[in-house]
Amino acid sequence: MALDGKTAVVTGGSRGIGYAYCRRLAADGANVVVIDIDDPSDAVKTLDGGDHLGLVCDIGEPSQVDAAAAAVLDRYGRCDILVNNAGIFPIADLDHVTLELWRKVQAVNVEAILLFARAFAPGMRAAGWGRVVNTGSGITLTQNRDLVYLTSKGTVHALTRALANELGEGGITVNAIAPGLVPTEGFLGRARANGPTADEVFARVTALQTVKRPSVPADLANALAFLVSDDAAFMTAQILHVDGGVTRTGA
Structure with missing residues (x-):
């Protein structure tokens, strides 16, 4: 599963699941770009080897996404592995949700995936190899009432499959990891x-x-390591539930 010479971009990478992703990718040899709304410098300093980079970016702002993608391409030439991990999860029911909140969650949880994929797909196509892994959620198979968040993650699952359909001929796989509950900050x-x-x-x-x-973040990082490897070259458009078996109940 060596990733020597590969460049990986991880959003929301300075803590929690995203940080576990960064540590695993770095340990497997990748150059890792840690993108976060807070300064990720301390997280970058802890990563093994490689030529790593930290970028501050509010992925809900398209101009900041474009700037972050440009910084990656300027330094490394391309992104080989895109891990769309960052997300927000406010609680609001139908009686209290505002259009402003709805659009903010969609911008962060969904639209940023589209923008980063659009920026990095040309380089992946040119290389004939690429991996995109999105963060979905097992919540879409439950009776949870988090209206805004649930809808955004259902859209992430659909976007994962749509991108897989479009990018597959370029040697690019697109999958999603759907975690259960993980004790993150x-x-x-x-x-x-x-x-x-x-x-x-x-x-x-x-x-x-x-x-x-x-669940612990390493459970998700282990799944990620497989999805970005050559061992998963024939696996795409899949929603991989890593939740200890919760979603088997559908409740």
Whole structure:
């Protein structure tokens, strides 16, 4: 699974699942570009080997996405592996959702994927090799009522398949990893602010799993390592649920 000479771009890469992705990609030999809304310099310093780069970018702003993509191409010439990990997950039901919030979530969770893919696909096509991995969610198969977030992740799944259809002839695979609940800083902060404690939420979810332990970021990083490798060259347009078996219940 060596990625020597490959350049990987990871959005939301300075903490949580994204940081686990960056560490694994760097350990496997890739040059890693860590993109985050907060300064990712400290995260970049911890990565093994390689020629790594940190970029501050609000991916909900198209002009900033364009600037970040241009910086990657200027330094490395192309992006071989694009990992669209960053996302936001506000809670709003039908009675309280605003059009402003709806559009913000779509911009961050969906539109940024399109913009980065548009920027990097030409280089992947020219090389005859590329990997795009998006972050979906098992929430789309549950009865969860997170209206805005659920809709955005359903769109991510559809966009993953649409991009796979378009880019496959260029030697590019496009897949999505759909995590279950992972104890990241973002989720833990959200859980404290919205009713049940994090421990209660994880206990409830773990009870639904066949693998009876909480997920950890390394579980997702291991799946990513496979999807970006040559071993997964014949796997595309797939939504890979890495959730300990929760989604088998459909509940």
